[in-house]
Amino acid sequence: MNNNQLKTLIERIERLEKEKADIASDIKEIYAEAKSNGFDVKIMRKVVANRKKDEKALAEEKTLINTYEAALGPLATTPLGQAAIKKAKNAE
Amino acid sequence: MNNNQLKTLIERIERLEKEKADIASDIKEIYAEAKSNGFDVKIMRKVVANRKKDEKALAEEKTLINTYEAALGPLATTPLGQAAIKKAKNAE
Amino acid sequence: MNNNQLKTLIERIERLEKEKADIASDIKEIYAEAKSNGFDVKIMRKVVANRKKDEKALAEEKTLINTYEAALGPLATTPLGQAAIKKAKNAE
Amino acid sequence: MNNNQLKTLIERIERLEKEKADIASDIKEIYAEAKSNGFDVKIMRKVVANRKKDEKALAEEKTLINTYEAALGPLATTPLGQAAIKKAKNAE
DNA sequence: ACTGAAGGCTGCCCGC
DNA sequence: GCGGGCAGCCTTCAGT
Numbered sequence: 197m198n199n200n201q202l203k204t205l206i207e208r209i210e211r212l213e214k215e216k217a218d219i220a221s222d223i224k225e226i227y228a229e230a231k232s233n234g235f236d237v238k239i240m241r242k243v244v245a246n247r248k249k250d251e252k253a254l255a256e257e258k259t260l261i262n263t264y265e266a267a268l269g270p271l272a273t274t275p276l277g278q279a280a281i282k283k284a285k286n287a288e
Numbered sequence: 289m290n291n292n293q294l295k296t297l298i299e300r301i302e303r304l305e306k307e308k309a310d311i312a313s314d315i316k317e318i319y320a321e322a323k324s325n326g327f328d329v330k331i332m333r334k335v336v337a338n339r340k341k342d343e344k345a346l347a348e349e350k351t352l353i354n355t356y357e358a359a360l361g362p363l364a365t366t367p368l369g370q371a372a373i374k375k376a377k378n379a380e
Numbered sequence: 381m382n383n384n385q386l387k388t389l390i391e392r393i394e395r396l397e398k399e400k401a402d403i404a405s406d407i408k409e410i411y412a413e414a415k416s417n418g419f420d421v422k423i424m425r426k427v428v429a430n431r432k433k434d435e436k437a438l439a440e441e442k443t444l445i446n447t448y449e450a451a452l453g454p455l456a457t458t459p460l461g462q463a464a465i466k467k468a469k470n471a472e
Numbered sequence: 473m474n475n476n477q478l479k480t481l482i483e484r485i486e487r488l489e490k491e492k493a494d495i496a497s498d499i500k501e502i503y504a505e506a507k508s509n510g511f512d513v514k515i516m517r518k519v520v521a522n523r524k525k526d527e528k529a530l531a532e533e534k535t536l537i538n539t540y541e542a543a544l545g546p547l548a549t550t551p552l553g554q555a556a557i558k559k560a561k562n563a564e
Numbered sequence: 565a566c567t568g569a570a571g572g573c574t575g576c577c578c579g580c
Numbered sequence: 581g582c583g584g585g586c587a588g589c590c591t592t593c594a595g596t
Binding site: 236238239242 | 536539540543
């Protein structure tokens with residue numbers, strides 16, 4: 197085992213984890229600032245979370261549709277198959 | 289309610305969250321790199337976690353675990369313990 | 381494709397998943413009970429997890445951790461280690 | 473610390489965890505059975521997961537609407553407030 | 565200080 | 581045997 201290599205890897209990880217923690221701390225400060233300006237932090241968190249979800253949802257739906265299309269295989273060209281796919285797409 | 293102020297706050301938060309996600313991704317890459325160099329990632333994570341706690345806390349935790357385990361009596365007297373021992377023997 | 385057969389299979393699965401969820405809920409309750417009786421839940425979970433692994437695996441894991449930690453050299457030589465030591469001193 | 477009490481608690485937990493593992497094993501068997509009957513296990517898992525999600529979604533949306541209504545407070549009776557609530561409800 | 569909830573992370577299981 | 585996907589665990593956060 198190469199000790200130096202391991203040591204370097206661990207140190208890089210710890211450095212990055214510190215940066216991550218610092219950023220998390222900055223985020224907390226912003227929420228505190230928002231609160232002191234009269235905003236509802238709980239709602240703000242929900243808004244941020246929803247916006248994140250919405251972005252993910254698109255990619256997600258596409259994956260689902262691909263899965264269904266693949267599962268249907270040749271059926272995808274039949275009226276019934278297309279109806280199923282259309283239904284899935286409407287969910288977007 | 290000041291809409292512009294709210295918008296600015298949300299944007300600052302989202303910017304920071306993106307940075308945080310990027311760093312998390314970097315960390316994952318380093319573990320992947322470590323793995324490809326033959327290191328045991330699971331162990332590395334444990335080592336990193338241990339180093340985060342100070343030595344005092346670590347010692348206390350160990351003591352507590354020992355206390356609890358002692359209170360349970362020897363492993364061999366429990367059904368699950370016996371199953372584990374049997375399994376270990378089969379592996380030999 | 382036999383629709384009824386599929387339906388039956390799905391229903392059996394969902395029935396079992398419900399049972400599983402109920403049991404998980406029971407387990408949570410026991411931990412809550414333990415906590416209200418003054419036990420340290422976090423430690424209990426660690427003890428339970430350790431008992432799941434057989435002794436051999438546990439010993440190997442410990443050895444590896446020691447090996448990795450030794451490779452990193454003394455904690456005191458790293459920035460994070462120094463921070464931890466400082467923090468520990470402040471707590472005294 | 474009451475050793476017997478701790479021991480009893482741990483044993484109850486371990487008993488339940490075993491039951492849970494057994495059920496998980498049963499579920500696996502059903503999927504295997506389905507597969508041998510020509511069903512696409514991957515799709516089945518998605519179907520089961522989606523049905524679970526759908527159930528959660530309703531409760532989830534309600535929570536969100538309640539949160540917004542509470543945040544709007546008296547505003548909920550104004551046209552603008554009602555528009556916001558309606559928008560949230562449409563998401564159902 | 566405790567509780568309940570939300571998000572991120574780890575370990576597991578499957579398919580390749 | 582490996583990597584991706586998914587469920588469960590742990591930690592953190594707002595509220596009481």
